[in-house]
Amino acid sequence: MSSGHPPSASLPPLPKGWTEHRAPTGHNYYYHAETKTSTYTRPVEPAHAAPVPNFAPQVPPQSYQQPNQFNFNYPRNHPQQYHHANQGQFQPPRRPRHQDKPDKPKTKRSIPDAAPWVLVTTKKGNTFIHNPETKESLWDAPESLKSAIESLEKLSLDEERERERIRRRQSALDRQRREQEEAIANQEEEYEYGEEEYYEPSEGEEGSGVHGIKRQASAPAEGEEGDYYDDEDFDEEHDEKRLRMETGGLVEFTEDDIAWQLGDIAAQYGLGEEDLEETDDLAPEDGALLFKDLLNDLNINPYSTWDSELPKLVEDGRYTALPTTKMRKQVFGEWCQERIAEIKKEKEKEVKKDPRVAYLAFIEANATPKLYWPEFKRKFKKEAAMKDVKITDKVKETYYRDYISRIKTSVETRENDLKKYLKTVKDLRRVSTLETLPPSVECDIRYTVVPKDRRDPIVEAHIKSLPEDAGEGDSSNDTLERQRRALEDREAAVRRERFYNQKDIARGKEVLRETEMEIKRAMNVGKEGLLGHLEPAKEKDEEEGKAP
Amino acid sequence: MPPIRTRNKRKPPPDGFDDIEDTLLEFENKMKDAENAPHDGKRRNEVLWPIFQISHQRSRYIYDMYLKEGISRDLYDWLLKNKYADPLLIAKWKKQGYEKLCCLKCIQTKETNFGSTCICRVPKARMTGGNAVECVNCGCHGCASSD
Numbered sequence: 001m002s003s004g005h006p007p008s009a010s011l012p013p014l015p016k017g018w019t020e021h022r023a024p025t026g027h028n029y030y031y032h033a034e035t036k037t038s039t040y041t042r043p044v045e046p047a048h049a050a051p052v053p054n055f056a057p058q059v060p061p062q063s064y065q066q067p068n069q070f071n072f073n074y075p076r077n078h079p080q081q082y083h084h085a086n087q088g089q090f091q092p093p094r095r096p097r098h099q100d101k102p103d104k105p106k107t108k109r110s111i112p113d114a115a116p117w118v119l120v121t122t123k124k125g126n127t128f129i130h131n132p133e134t135k136e137s138l139w140d141a142p143e144s145l146k147s148a149i150e151s152l153e154k155l156s157l158d159e160e161r162e163r164e165r166i167r168r169r170q171s172a173l174d175r176q177r178r179e180q181e182e183a184i185a186n187q188e189e190e191y192e193y194g195e196e197e198y199y200e201p202s203e204g205e206e207g208s209g210v211h212g213i214k215r216q217a218s219a220p221a222e223g224e225e226g227d228y229y230d231d232e233d234f235d236e237e238h239d240e241k242r243l244r245m246e247t248g249g250l251v252e253f254t255e256d257d258i259a260w261q262l263g264d265i266a267a268q269y270g271l272g273e274e275d276l277e278e279t280d281d282l283a284p285e286d287g288a289l290l291f292k293d294l295l296n297d298l299n300i301n302p303y304s305t306w307d308s309e310l311p312k313l314v315e316d317g318r319y320t321a322l323p324t325t326k327m328r329k330q331v332f333g334e335w336c337q338e339r340i341a342e343i344k345k346e347k348e349k350e351v352k353k354d355p356r357v358a359y360l361a362f363i364e365a366n367a368t369p370k371l372y373w374p375e376f377k378r379k380f381k382k383e384a385a386m387k388d389v390k391i392t393d394k395v396k397e398t399y400y401r402d403y404i405s406r407i408k409t410s411v412e413t414r415e416n417d418l419k420k421y422l423k424t425v426k427d428l429r430r431v432s433t434l435e436t437l438p439p440s441v442e443c444d445i446r447y448t449v450v451p452k453d454r455r456d457p458i459v460e461a462h463i464k465s466l467p468e469d470a471g472e473g474d475s476s477n478d479t480l481e482r483q484r485r486a487l488e489d490r491e492a493a494v495r496r497e498r499f500y501n502q503k504d505i506a507r508g509k510e511v512l513r514e515t516e517m518e519i520k521r522a523m524n525v526g527k528e529g530l531l532g533h534l535e536p537a538k539e540k541d542e543e544e545g546k547a548p
Numbered sequence: 549m550p551p552i553r554t555r556n557k558r559k560p561p562p563d564g565f566d567d568i569e570d571t572l573l574e575f576e577n578k579m580k581d582a583e584n585a586p587h588d589g590k591r592r593n594e595v596l597w598p599i600f601q602i603s604h605q606r607s608r609y610i611y612d613m614y615l616k617e618g619i620s621r622d623l624y625d626w627l628l629k630n631k632y633a634d635p636l637l638i639a640k641w642k643k644q645g646y647e648k649l650c651c652l653k654c655i656q657t658k659e660t661n662f663g664s665t666c667i668c669r670v671p672k673a674r675m676t677g678g679n680a681v682e683c684v685n686c687g688c689h690g691c692a693s694s695d
Binding site for chain 1: 557560561565567568570571574605609612613616617618
């Protein structure tokens with residue numbers, strides 16, 4: 001019960017700074033915010049200067065004293081503070097509905113010996129008395145009713161203790177049952193908390209009338225089902241649910257009553273009419289966003305399935321941001337697609353490394369001449385480098401055997417081999433460093449087989465000895481060279497062209513000369529006339545006929 | 549004798565296999581458990597239901613991943629070739645009206661006396677009587693597209 005709430009009729013008012021709270025077990029305790037002390041015994045006015053410092057037995061038991069999370073001001077009946085404490089998870093600006101949710105009557109009990117009056121407990125744990133006949137509500141009970149209420153409260157306290165005892169006995173059983181239900185419910189299509197049934201053995205013994213005597217101030221502001229499902233305290237949460245189930249059936253107000261009382265309470269809280277509107281359902285888009293937020297926060301694997309990720313989600317409050325499992329599944333699918341696209345982009349940016357590098361590093365660390373390849377393979381078959389499917393077994397084996405055969409030789413030989421090898425490498429540039437060696441060097445067994453402390457100086461020395469023109473620094477030389485070569489090429493081409501041209505001209509002249517000769521011969525007509533031309537032509541034809 | 553293709557000897561999977569490897573392993577383990585689960589007290593038909601269900605889930609997972617572009621076409625083909633998913637079942641899912649088909653047995657009309665499909669193919673709206681059905685072939689509760 002908050003300090004804003006009128007103090008109980010029977011008890012003296014609390015000293016300044018003290019607030020009264022109800023522990024989940026049903027006990028009242030008192031908390032001083034400034035000194036951060038709490039006690040089960042009710043502090044009284046004269047003792048207010050020195051709040052009792054040592055009261056080890058009075059500190060609430062460990063079961064609901066959660067490190068980091070439980071703070072004695074932990075206000076089941078202060079929804080606002082509750083949300084601030086959980087800002088990381090709940091993001092108050094998005095869900096304003098919890099903060100200024102109007103209070104609602106929860107249970108109603110008739111006060112004995114004061115016929116029309118009923119004692120009403122609200123969801124936030126406030127109590128007031130109400131006369132259904134005159135429709136009159138009062139926070140402070142008049143003197144004539146106080147004794148009646150007191151007796152009622154006493155009765156309820158006994159009742160609560162009895163209930164507590166039963167509950168403790170049943171809690172183990174309940175939890176077990178709950179786990180079973182969860183397992184079953186995971187497979188069901190519709191997974192709604194509100195639909196779950198709870199095993200309630202005490203229900204039958206006590207009868208429905210008994211419930212009315214419970215002054216249920218602790219039953220906290222549980223607005224909707226499932227909204228408060230944090231993983232803070234399973235048991236506590238469970239108990240609350242039970243209580244809700246029990247009391248749910250007891251609210252027997254008529255529509256009029258409820259409306260009228262709500263108006264009354266709203267006036268107390270200083271709320272306008274529009275705040276009374278039910279704001280239970282989020283817009284579907286907001287719900288989807290909230291749900292995606294949840295998926296992001298919990299590091300859900302987008303390559304996984306809905307079924308396998310579900311247990312991680314259920315416990316969070318935002319799980320119920322969407323009303324049905326179908327919608328949740330759909331949003332999950334969308335989210336997966338988006339996330340996969342993101343991951344793909346990130347992967348594209350990353351530099352790809354040759355898988356053989358990792359394998360060779362592994363060999364370097366683990367290979368010994370004592371192990372043959374099959375033995376080595378069997379011994380390290382569980383290692384990631386050995387399981388890598390990107391390198392075939394054959395390649396792995398070749399590398400291993402090569403490595404072993406080389407490691408048996410002396411270090412000097414290996415060094416010489418490396419030096420010889422480096423001279424043949426063409427990928428190496430003056431600018432390359434030990435970190436940016438080309439993969440052809442890194443994956444060569446002659447490089448791997450030399451111990452790291454000896455090969456690094458060799459490689460560095462070799463890189464330094466590389467000619468300047470191979471690097472980027474002498475680019476002007478390079479261009480000159482290229483120009484010269486281009487010029488040479490061009491000249492050669494021109495020479496070839498000229499040669500062909502001359503040949504063409506020569507052939508043309510030849511043809512011309514031949515035709516001139518022919519004409520000359522034709523002009524040379526003797527006494528035989530045309531016959532002289534014909535005879536040699538015939539002979540020519542015959543010769544030609546023979547030739548082919 | 550044909551060559552024995554073990555996991556180590558087969559062609560290495562295309563890129564992206566390690567993303568889905570864990571989930572596939574999960575399915576594999578589930579399948580092994582289902583295969584080795586005791587079947588006392590189960591009906592004769594019931595014994596195979598979990599096998600069908602897991603096989604369906606795995607096919608669905610791979611097909612979904614392919615549609616979401618979580619895996620490349622190469623990898624998808626490789627998975628089908630290596631029997632991680634049932635290509636014939638996936639082929640049916642591409643047809644209208646068969647989007648949620650549970651197993652191929654349920655649309656095999658030749659195996660029924662009256663040339664009909666399985667009870668699980670009947671849309672829920674058309675079913676008379678509120679009893680939940682479990683089909684004999686694979687324990688499906690209904691796989692009509694309209695459900």
